[in-house]
Amino acid sequence: MPILSGSFIFLLLVVVVLYLSVVIVQQGTVAVITIFGKYQRVMTPGLNFKIPFVEYIYRRISIQNQSVELDFQAITNDQANVRFKAMLVYAVLDQGEETIKNVAFKFVDIRSLMQALIRTIEGSIRSYVATKKQAEILALRTEIISHVKTELDEMLVTWGYHLIDLQLNDIVFDEAIMRSMAQVVASNNLKAAAENEGQALLITKTKAAEAEGNAIKIAAEAERTAAQLRGQGIALFREEVSKGMAHAVQELKDKNLDPSLVLFSMWTEAIRHFAEHGKGNVIFLDGSNEGMQTTTKQLMALIQKKDLEGK
Template identity: 75%
Template structure:
């Protein structure tokens, strides 16, 4: 019975030793083993064999992306308080053995690493903001991110990590500064609105002036053409009158009649036309014998001039 007990104990020991010879590493994780406290090797995801009893898993390291939120304060060169809320995204640099060793042994634990990482980032941002004015900070969001990456990437690589992204989710100031900034924005918006309204009014006035100028040009051109047509009509009228007078004078000469009668008839017709179409009530005519004599002399002179012109035309 004693021998059977020994056999059972031995079997249990063997089973325990065999089971402890295998270790499972989850996907996205790398295990680091030590022998008597000294680094031995890394174990990759899946089922791995290790030396029983003496080889132990020292640490399991996640190679997946990790994020952390930051909240801290900085002071600008003009002594304005700036409050930051940021999101940090980082991961293990790669799964190479030297990188994994750095991650496993550079810091005592994960808490010490996170404290060093956060303080490094905060110090980098505070140093950058300290050289800028309060009015510049909001427009330098991207520059702050690039500055932090340049400053801490090399240090993180020595620790075995890589900074993938740093997002400035919120940048605020003291309440008094926020109110003054809101007033500045409001006044700038009013100024821009006034400028836009002025530009719109200027465009409207310009277009109206252009339209009025075009209308004046069109009216002037129409008046010019109308005047030209009126002139042509008067010329045609005079030409027809001259032709009629010429024909009447010829007929009267053939009949041995005094052609001055034609002029006298035209003069009386003109007076008749004045009386019918004039808007006035009185027509002043020189009815004296001297006046009539003067008028007849003028008509006879015009008749002779017409006969001379007719003779020249022949």
């Protein structure tokens, strides 16, 4: 029995030693091993072995991407309070031994690392926002991210990490500032609408004036052309009348007749025209040659008198 008990105890000790010697490291992580508190080596994912009671797993470090959400406030140069909501994505720089040592021993624990990381980002954004006015902040989202990345990347490398992405998901001002900004936008929109309406009205009136001017110009041109045509028609009519009278007088002379018959014929035609178009008006005319000459002289005198009065 004592022999069996000793074998059992020995076997039990072997099992315990084997159990304590086997280390399984999950995929996406590494394990930092120390001996009596001093760094010894790094275990990679998979099955590993260590010396029981001598080697100690100091820390398991994730080499996967990690994210953290930030929610903080900053004050602009013109004393406007701005609230930021951001998301940070970071990871261990690489799986090199020096990098893993930095990650394992730079901070006491992961909580201290996160606190330093968050405060560094908040401080970088606050210092940048403090140099800008509230009206500029919304348009500077990309510049803020670029500024933070530039400053944070260098610091994270010394800690064994690198920045993968930083997003500013939300930028919110105080309610009073948001209302004033909305009023400014609304007034600018109304101003732009009024300017557009004024421009449209100006264009409409300008086009209407141009159309009216073109119409007047066309009408004047047409009237001028019509007047020229009327003048040419009257001139042609007089020319034809003169030719006709000259021809008629010449025929009368060739036939040894009195040329005054032409004047008499015109006189009678005039009387017939008066009778057809007089509309009931009474016109007294002397039908004799002497009367015709007298009437002609009187008409000429009346015309001359009216010309003098008009002047």
